[in-house]
Amino acid sequence: STYVAFRGPSGWTTQGVMPTTRTEYLSVQLASQFSADLSAAVVSSSYPVTADTLANTGNFFRRDNTTGRFQLLSPRPNGVQGDGVANIFDGIGSADLTTYAFMAEHPLRDGDPEPVGGQGYLIYKHRIGGELELVANNANVGWGRAKETAMSADGSRLFYTSPGINGDQYSQGSLYLSEDGSPPIEVSASQLPTPEPTHEVAQFVRATPDGSKVLFASTERLNEESNADGGATVHNEDIGDLYVYDVESGSLRDISSSAPSGGRAMGVLGASTDLSKVYFVDKAVLAPGGVEGSPNLYFWDSAAGVSFAGALAAGDTTTWTGVVTERQSRVSADGSAVVFQSRAAIGGYDPDGHVGVYYYRGGGAAPVCISCGPEGTAEADAQLVDRFFANAWNHQARFVSDDGRRAFFTSAGALVGRDTNGKLDAYQWDAEAGRLALISSGQGESDSVFLDASPDGGNAFFSTRDRLVGGDADTLVDAYVARVGGGFPEPPFGPGACAGEGCKPSRSAPPPGAAPSSSSYFGPGSAKPRTRCAKPTRKRKAAKAKSKARGKATRQRAHARNQVKAKKKKQSQRKSCRGGRS
Numbered sequence: 324s325t326y327v328a329f330r331g332p333s334g335w336t337t338q339g340v341m342p343t344t345r346t347e348y349l350s351v352q353l354a355s356q357f358s359a360d361l362s363a364a365v366v367s368s369s370y371p372v373t374a375d376t377l378a379n380t381g382n383f384f385r386r387d388n389t390t391g392r393f394q395l396l397s398p399r400p401n402g403v404q405g406d407g408v409a410n411i412f413d414g415i416g417s418a419d420l421t422t423y424a425f426m427a428e429h430p431l432r433d434g435d436p437e438p439v440g441g442q443g444y445l446i447y448k449h450r451i452g453g454e455l456e457l458v459a460n461n462a463n464v465g466w467g468r469a470k471e472t473a474m475s476a477d478g479s480r481l482f483y484t485s486p487g488i489n490g491d492q493y494s495q496g497s498l499y500l501s502e503d504g505s506p507p508i509e510v511s512a513s514q515l516p517t518p519e520p521t522h523e524v525a526q527f528v529r530a531t532p533d534g535s536k537v538l539f540a541s542t543e544r545l546n547e548e549s550n551a552d553g554g555a556t557v558h559n560e561d562i563g564d565l566y567v568y569d570v571e572s573g574s575l576r577d578i579s580s581s582a583p584s585g586g587r588a589m590g591v592l593g594a595s596t597d598l599s600k601v602y603f604v605d606k607a608v609l610a611p612g613g614v615e616g617s618p619n620l621y622f623w624d625s626a627a628g629v630s631f632a633g634a635l636a637a638g639d640t641t642t643w644t645g646v647v648t649e650r651q652s653r654v655s656a657d658g659s660a661v662v663f664q665s666r667a668a669i670g671g672y673d674p675d676g677h678v679g680v681y682y683y684r685g686g687g688a689a690p691v692c693i694s695c696g697p698e699g700t701a702e703a704d705a706q707l708v709d710r711f712f713a714n715a716w717n718h719q720a721r722f723v724s725d726d727g728r729r730a731f732f733t734s735a736g737a738l739v740g741r742d743t744n745g746k747l748d749a750y751q752w753d754a755e756a757g758r759l760a761l762i763s764s765g766q767g768e769s770d771s772v773f774l775d776a777s778p779d780g781g782n783a784f785f786s787t788r789d790r791l792v793g794g795d796a797d798t799l800v801d802a803y804v805a806r807v808g809g810g811f812p813e814p815p816f817g818p819g820a821c822a823g824e825g826c827k828p829s830r831s832a833p834p835p836g837a838a839p840s841s842s843s844y845f846g847p848g849s850a851k852p853r854t855r856c857a858k859p860t861r862k863r864k865a866a867k868a869k870s871k872a873r874g875k876a877t878r879q880r881a882h883a884r885n886q887v888k889a890k891k892k893k894q895s896q897r898k899s900c901r902g903g904r905s
Contacts, residue, residue: 333811354366355383356420363386365386376395380399382395383414400432417474417476436460438461443461459507463485470527474534500537532596549564551577562589579629589605591603598625603620611631618643633681636665653707653719662722663707674695693759704734734750737765739765744767748763767788787800
């Protein structure tokens, strides 16, 4: 299942997101998207969550995580039932998830056409409180792998691609923009005075939050500054030239065109939110330092152009993969920095065959290996993305703060003196101070893996089986947060957090507010009990004097009776203490 946790004034609270725990529905439930503040989530389920849901039909729902209320995002006006979740998929929502677009294999409204020529899919968009709209009838799954920005924050704009030359829904075609109230715009259309023969091959990379600009790749020569060679495919080996399209002006800019033979981009590590800065890998020499045929890391600035950062290793493909949830690199929101992993020796550092994590300030000096030791080498592999966590839903974990100051990663190496356990541990690099620090304990018996961070980097989340606080009473994998400024007072250790004699169960639980059993014991060698309320009564003193005047046997019987009386009196006094002195 999927859970969401919120931090309140007195601690963290956790709640389940999925609509049901019934076993017949568990295999077809998935949390596919969250709003930035986690106040809402989109889940897909074949369980009839709302009254307007068709039974045994896969649908998308918006969950309000503050109230637990579900709302249907994928209505079926024609009443056609689907087979599980198979016939609608690949959704993307607005910032608040009140508008949602998704693909369908067949029409959901009466009168809507089937996909053109039996290829591709239909794209529908639904705004809660509004009607279901047909956006396109010739789309493919192209933005499914890099869709986090395919819809604008307000839901009014949506980028999608059409089927390509292979004639199926998986090949890349032209890139389009659908905007409320306007006909679709072909973003990847040629702007040459005399368009060249084209294969209409384009790949969506990302767009700005308002949808005013979009970054995409194409093997086609689309304007005068481009030197693309017009290849027919887009894949991880060669995605062509990189273009930035401005929706307002209609202008198209090639950011990888400085090589005479044309750019041969292999992939994109990331970009600033406004697309004014882009980090990408290209096999061509686009700036001094680049090596022909090597996966060169470049930094593009809209004002300063392209600069070379370093040559990566051929096997570093996950650093620039188009599957964003598995991409082993992150760019800060302002574009000032990138953190990435590589086996290559860059900037005087040598991971010595291990996977190293590098930090680079765009346009500055060479990248710094932040997972290498003082000698510039690495003794163990480091990583950014934990793939199990990343694939839980369409989410890109934050490994660098929005301002580029803090970077985060996981390493099995002992990079600081306090790390002595020989396990995976979570680390933070402070670029401003040039200092590396542990986030996890570095001394536990289990691995600790970095998960995510808040935008400012002040909250760093990681997982571990180690019990790091008193409230953790088991050895299951738990999520922790290390927080700048501290957290909450530590609760006492719960059940199971004991050792030796402390693990033996007590015979009976003391009443609320009672002192430990040793201070309320009456018998030989014990101190006279103290009370904080009423003083010993005259009756108790008389009983004691009477017992002294008797013989040995009498004293023993009286002592036993007095024990019973003292216990009752003690209980009465405790009640008086709780209720006030009378």
